[in-house]
Amino acid sequence: MAASPPVAVIMGSQSDWATMRHAAETLDALGIAYEARIVSAHRTPDRLVAFAKGAKAAGIRVVIAGAGGAAHLPGMAAAMTPLPVFGVPVESKALSGQDSLLSIVQMPAGIPVGTLAIGRAGAVNAALLAAAVLALTDEPLAERLDAWRARQSAAVAEHPDTSAP
Numbered sequence: 001m002a003a004s005p006p007v008a009v010i011m012g013s014q015s016d017w018a019t020m021r022h023a024a025e026t027l028d029a030l031g032i033a034y035e036a037r038i039v040s041a042h043r044t045p046d047r048l049v050a051f052a053k054g055a056k057a058a059g060i061r062v063v064i065a066g067a068g069g070a071a072h073l074p075g076m077a078a079a080m081t082p083l084p085v086f087g088v089p090v091e092s093k094a095l096s097g098q099d100s101l102l103s104i105v106q107m108p109a110g111i112p113v114g115t116l117a118i119g120r121a122g123a124v125n126a127a128l129l130a131a132a133v134l135a136l137t138d139e140p141l142a143e144r145l146d147a148w149r150a151r152q153s154a155a156v157a158e159h160p161d162t163s164a165p
């Protein structure tokens with residue numbers, strides 16, 4: 001059986017992809033292989049159990065989990081794997097993602113989920129945190145991450161464009 005890539009990007013619904021694609025694109029930019037899967041804590045609970053219980057043995061090292069609303073996916077995944085789980089609160093229509101954020105961040109002591117910001121910023125930063133974890137034991141990746149950050153710094157103008165609206 002082929003080993004899984006080091007990162008799994010899981011999400012509760014197809015509708016989460018619009019947010020989670022930003023994690024995927026950031027992993028792509030850093031040359032990190034990943035698999036993206038829809039795994040719903042509520043609609044596909046058996047799929048969640050199979051994924052989370054098998055993730056470590058499959059070769060996954062970091063899980064990025066995005067969900068919205070009653071966002072149990074990151075916490076339930078974390079309960080069933082010893083791997084680091086980074087949770088991305090997807091911006092919901094009803095409560096602008098505040099429901100997602102609180103569902104993910106308020107874990108009881110003992111089962112951690114590293115919770116990021118709501119929406120795109122959280123998805124990008126989850127990928128960067130996954131990269132930082134993997135870079136601890138992957139020097140070429142550490143160099144790519146340094147270069148990514150240096151490019152980001154270089155892209156910030158020293159003075160604002162005062163003709164911009």
Ligand code: RP5
Pocket residue numbers: 011012013014015016040042066067068069070090
């Ligand atoms: C959650 O419910 C998903 O993570 C998604 O953010 C939210 C809404 O899902 P859909 O109704 O769009 O499939 O489980």
